[in-house]
Amino acid sequence: MPIIKKFIFAPPFVLLLAAFYQNLNTYLGNIYFIFSLDFQVLLQIITFLLLTLLAGLFFAVFITLAQDLKLTLPVAFLGSLSSLIFIPPPFNLVILLGSLLSLILTSFTLSKKLSSYLNFQPTNLLTPSINQLSVLLILVASITFYLAADAQIKKAGFQIPDSVIDPVIAMSMNNLTEGSAEIPAQRAQPQIPPEQIEMLRQNPTLLQQYGLDPSILDELSPQTSKTPQNPQQALIKNEVKKQINTLIQPQIQFLPIILAALFFLTLKFGLSILSFILYPAIWLIFWILEKTGFTTYTKEMREVKKLVV
Incomplete structure (x- = not known):
């Protein structure tokens, strides 16, 4: 078989593996995506899993056509090197070594x-x-995700995503409003004048005396928030975050492991669902290769030894 035929699936594999690393980098920068209920996040996860499966598919076909470890191992090393481009240090060394060993x-x-x-x-x-x-590859990505989560939590602490808290608070407030006959349905929400917000910003001790974080002013101020919340909802969210952080703080060292485990289990579950595409994809690839004359098949007779009593 000419050398060009043996390497025909190597470039697509390298490109798909590079895309895998590029998508992984987005998760390393947002370790709380696992809590998101956004449909866009679901599409990103599906894309990431498809890249993983396709990279594995093209690498397996490349091995099948090359039939020589002297050809496949250098390509595996070359594909792993792209992690140095898309993954920031020091995590890129972990993903490089793990990916190379997997390949x-x-x-x-x-x-x-x-x-x-x-x-x-x-x-x-x-x-x-x-x-x-x-x-x-998902396991290696999960280990890298753990290291990234551990570094972020040690640096900035654990931050409950607003995408988790906001729907719960909004639902609770709607239920309270609907269940109370004394509250008019269209009552305007109270607003704090900007002058008072600025005064509180200059005197944060006033808020601290009541156990409130001065950063809550950023959520109440229309200048710093694109979607300013009403004071009641902002105060509730701030208090919920404070209570959750208080509960989590004693076990905060275990949070990176929990996040990495959720990351792995989520991807593993999605992988088990999407893996059905492998059967028709493999069949289609080798059917095309055969029909185009790219590959041929030979039949041979082999001697076998059978036991006769």
């Missing part, structure tokens, strides 16, 4: 399987290796 392990296991099969059935031969590589 090497997959190369050896699949090459061994390809050297001992009796009948070439690509879906049965390649699917387990692709799933194995995908899980390993």
Whole structure:
């Protein structure tokens, strides 16, 4: 087989793995995305999982066509190097080493399987290796996510995302409003004049005397908030955050592990759902390769030894 045929699937694999690293970097910068209920976040997770599966698929096909570890291992190393571009240090070294080990392990296991099969059935031969590589990549990504979460929490503490608190508070306030006959349905929410907000900003001790964080003024001020909240909702949210942080503080050292575990389990669950695309994708790739004359099949007779009593 000409050398060009052996490397035809190497460039797509390298590009897909680079896209995998680029998408992973967005999660390292936002460790609380796991709590988001936004549909856009769901699409990002699906995209990330598809990139993982496709990278594994193209790498497995490349190994199958190359049939030589001297060709596959350098490509695996080259693909892993792209992590140095998209992942910030020192996390890029972790993802580089983990990805490289995962690719090497997959190369050896699949090459061994390809050297001992009796009948070439690509879906049965390649699917387990692709799933194995995908899980390993997600595991390495989860370890990197843990390191990023640990660094952020140590630096800025644990921050409850507003996307989690706001819907709960809004729902609670709506229920209270609907259940109270004394509150008019269209009552205007009280607002604090900007002059009083500025006065409180200059005298933060007044708020601290009542156990309030001065940063709450940023949420009440229309100059610093694109969607200023009413004082009641802002005070409730601030108090909820304060209470949650008080409860979490004694176990804050375990939060990075919990976040990383949620990250891994979420991706693993999504991977198990999306992996159904591997069977038709593998079949289609090798069907096209055969019909275009890119690959051919040969039949051979082998001697077998049977026990006769």
